[in-house]
Amino acid sequence: MRSLLLLSFTCLLSLPTGAAPVTDERLLAAGSDADNWLSHGRDYSEQRYSPLAEITTDNVGELGLAWHFDTDTRLGLQTTPLVIDGVLYFSGAWNTAWALDAATGELLWKFDPQVARSKSITACCGAINRGLAAWGDLLFMGALDGRLIAIDRATGQMRWSVQTTDPAKPYAITGAPRVARGKVFIGNSGAEFGTRGYVSAYDAATGEFVWRFYTVPGNPAEGFENEAMARAAKTWSGEWWRYGGGGTVWDSIVYDPEFNQLYLGVGNGAPHNRRIRSPGGGDNLFLTSIVAVDPDTGEYLWHYQQVPGETWDYTASQQMTLAEIPWEGEPRKVILHAPKAGFVYIIDRATGKLLSAEPYTTVTWASGYDMDSGRPQENPGQDYDGEPAMVFPSAMGGHNWHPMAYSPDTGLLYIPELDMGMLYDEVAPVDYQHLKRHYNTGYEFNQEGYSQRFTQAMLRHLPKAHLLAWDPVSQKPAWKLPHPNIHNGGVLATGGNLVFQGTSDGRFIAVQADNGELRWNFETLNSVMAGPVSYRVNGEQYVAVAVGRGGALTMNTGRSFPTGNPNNRIVAFKLGGDASLPATPAPERPAPPPQPEATAEDLAEGRAAFNRYCARCHGADVSGDGSIPDLRYLAPVWHENFAAVVLDGLMERAGMPRFDDVLDAAQVEQIHAYVIARAHEDYDLRQEEGWLSAMKDYATDISARVAAWLVRFQAGRE
Known part of the structure; x- marks a missing residue:
């Protein structure tokens, strides 16, 4: 009670005229607040659906650039902005945050927490950040160095900061925090570097620690934190704790106010290869699971494990969407989940019971799921045990962090699909060396003959990418829009029967939501990886998105543009917008030095x-x-x-x-x-x-x- 009174008082002192605190009541009603985008997925359902319908399939051709704002970095922009009472807030590389006038793009303030650049070694996929959370008069950001930082929404000044990780261990934070019931929830990443996953809760007003839930067990000799960890330890073997175990919750955390449950999307094992991590076998709970906990206490409630004993880097950390759909003649409150493993999972939100698991992309590691047990039916030879195996999806997944969207108007789930396989070839357990500060997967990338085998496999099934509309009721695709390049951006659905998505080849497009027809296209001069948002200011609907290449797949595979790489930027569109982007000069490409003598x-x-x-x-x-x-x-x-x-x-x-x-x-x-x-x-x-x-x-x-x-x-x- 004391912290709530303190928050109310400070809100009155610091918020600008016309701005209101983001209260629990306001977050609960965010779904009907069309003007604002109050949390990472817009509201607690994380459907990324805006009911705004000023921009429609009939007039989307009149959509034009309203404004753009350039950052001071090229290191990748994966943020989903928040829009609160006419102000747009977003985060970028090295945890810099900005506040802009949402109607004009004018800079209001900038915040830099001065993250040590040496932390880049344990950042999986660049020094990026995926977004902020809001509550009261504060914004919250998880920093790459493991801090949870509270920022004054009006001034951009730091109000408090807590260290959520052990600085001596290779943890990092790139995901957006979530807020509910006066608490901030934050996970972390670093499984490949040797960490043990967990989620922490802090008091939103003061930063005081509330609870912590570990997702995999630690060293049994040190005891277990709770009965859930003691139970999970029975599904592991060997000395898994020496490698950390993994299970980091690096992205998806969702609060369900209807059941007062907090859902955690748990990541992959560390290392990926299960024969090194847990040589005696076992399901390795709670890897690749959705785990429900009590948001007030962190107490375990239930779990559903999608890939028992996972060995392909199949995280369940991708976005979870809450919806109510017709199911067997009755409305059913469900979690819709399309993670790396390549199946769309439909899960009962109250109990965690699996209702459906159907492949949305090419899948070879499993033939399907036994609906009585909820377990996958693994295909022989796909776990690369002693022999290389071409497996679909790849370690990048059929769908990665790029946000998907669900439209209650069409009843369709819109997924940035990646149809791509990967050749897995294990490091023999006796030859495995665990390297601190570096990737530890347990399989090889560069052994002799790998390139030839990979090329042969690719000739049989070239990587493809689509914007996929999935019907969860019929459990099959409604339509697919192919993209020329792989690894495309997040998705937004709107009340105007539109779906917006950015692409890796530098476009921002609008698609008719019910049939997949391309209705509008804008050249962004750079990749668009992040999820768009829509909001309203002074009676006008805007659509905004972060523009900037970067991220695991594009950084690994490369993408040459005809122009140089401009600073990452936010672009915002409205009907009749007539602004333009500045030209990007051609990159400087000097002649290389003489080739040194080398065999x-x-x-x-x-x-x-x-x-x-x-x-x-x-x-x-x-x-x-x-x-x-x-x-x-x-x-x-x-x-x-x-x-x-x-x-x-x-x-x-x-x-x-x-x-x-x-x-x-x-x-x-x-x-x-x-x-x-x-x-x-x-x-x-x-x-x-x-x-x-x-x-x-x-x-x-x-x-x-x-x-x-x-x-x-x-x-x-x-």
């Missing part, structure tokens, strides 16, 4: 080391997406200081980690030689393309001249 074996070793330690940021085989520098285009000064950067930490304060714990000088020379070789390959290709382009232009010019001469000649004859 074929040196280059092969350099490639293997690069893809082991560098590819997750700089791109596989040195083909980056530009959100982090593409090493093929390094300026001469960085080639001169290559070893100092990699081994001595010359750029550690800027976010480039040092690797002297796993690499020596000879290995760095091999990596550098391989980088230069790739730079020469790219340079030669660009020269050839430039020559071909020049020849094409010359031929076109000659053709035009000949045509003009023929016209004049014919005219002269006449």
Whole structure:
């Protein structure tokens, strides 16, 4: 009670005129508050559906850019903005946060918590942040260094900060907090680096710790925190705690006010390979599960495990959506979940009972689910036990963090689908070495012959991507819209019978929600990965989205744009908008330095080391997406200081980690030689393309001249 009174008093002092505190009552009614976007998924249902219907299929062609706001970073923008009483709040790389006038894009304030750049080594997929939470007169952000930070909504000043993780361990936070019943809930990431997952609750007004729920058991010799952990430990074997266990809740946390339950989307095992993690087998609870806990106490209520003993990095951390749908002739309150494993799970919200599990993309690891037991029927040979296996979906999943949406108007679930497989080839348990500060998966990426096998597999089934509309009642697709590139952005559904989505090839599109017809397209000049929002200011509907490439798949696989990589930005649209984006200059791509002497074996070793330690940021085989520098285009000064950067930490304060714990000088020379070789390959290709382009232009010019001469000649004859 004291904290609630304190909050009410400070709200009156600090909020600007016209702004109101975000109370529990206001959050409970957020679904009918069309003007605002009060929480990560708009309201507690996390349907990402806006009832606003000023923009419709009939007039969406009149949609234009209203304003844009450029940040000061290119490191990836994955945030879902909040919009509260005419102000748009969003977070970006290194946990910088901004407040903008939602009608004009004018900057109101900026906040920088000064996260140490050395934390980048344990950030899976860039120094990104996916969003904020609001309650009272505060905004909450989980920081990459493990802090939960409360920011004054009116001034952008820090009000309190608590450390939610052990700074000595490789935890990070990239997901958005959630708020309910006066508490802030926050998870973390870092499973691949060797952490044990948990979710914590803090008092929203004061930051005081309330409770913590661990998602996997710790060392039995130290005792268990509760009966749930003692029960879970019986499903593990070996000394799993030495590797952390995993199970981090790095994204999805959903509060259900109808049942007063908090649902946690639990992640993958650490390491991924279950024979290393838990050599005697077992389900490994609560990996890849939805776990329901009491939001007031953190007490375990129930769970449903989607992939027992998971071994493919199939997290259940993707967005959970709450809905009421017709089921067997009766309305049923359900969780709709389309996580990495490739199935749409329909789960009873009260009990956790599995109602349906049907594949929404190509799936080979399992043939289906036994509905009596709720367990998957794994296909033989897909767990890469002793033999490599091409498995669908890949470790990126059939759907990753990019938000999906559900429209109560159409009854359809809109999923950014990724139809892609991956070749798994295990590291033998006797050869496994656990590396602190680095990825530990338990399977190989670069062994001899891998590339050839992967290429052969890809020729049989090329990666594809779609915007998929899924009918949860009939349990099958309603329609699919193909995309030219993989790894596309999040989704928004609106009352105007529209679905908005960004794409990795630099477009923001509007699709008719009931049939998938493309109705509008805007060139964003950069990838759009995040989820859009819609809101209303002064009677006008806006649609806004964060623009900026980055993230696991694009950083790993690379994506070359015809222009450079502009600073990440927020773009907002309205009917009749007539603003425009500034032109993006062509990137500078200097000629590479001379190739150092290196044998074929040196280059092969350099490639293997690069893809082991560098590819997750700089791109596989040195083909980056530009959100982090593409090493093929390094300026001469960085080639001169290559070893100092990699081994001595010359750029550690800027976010480039040092690797002297796993690499020596000879290995760095091999990596550098391989980088230069790739730079020469790219340079030669660009020269050839430039020559071909020049020849094409010359031929076109000659053709035009000949045509003009023929016209004049014919005219002269006449």
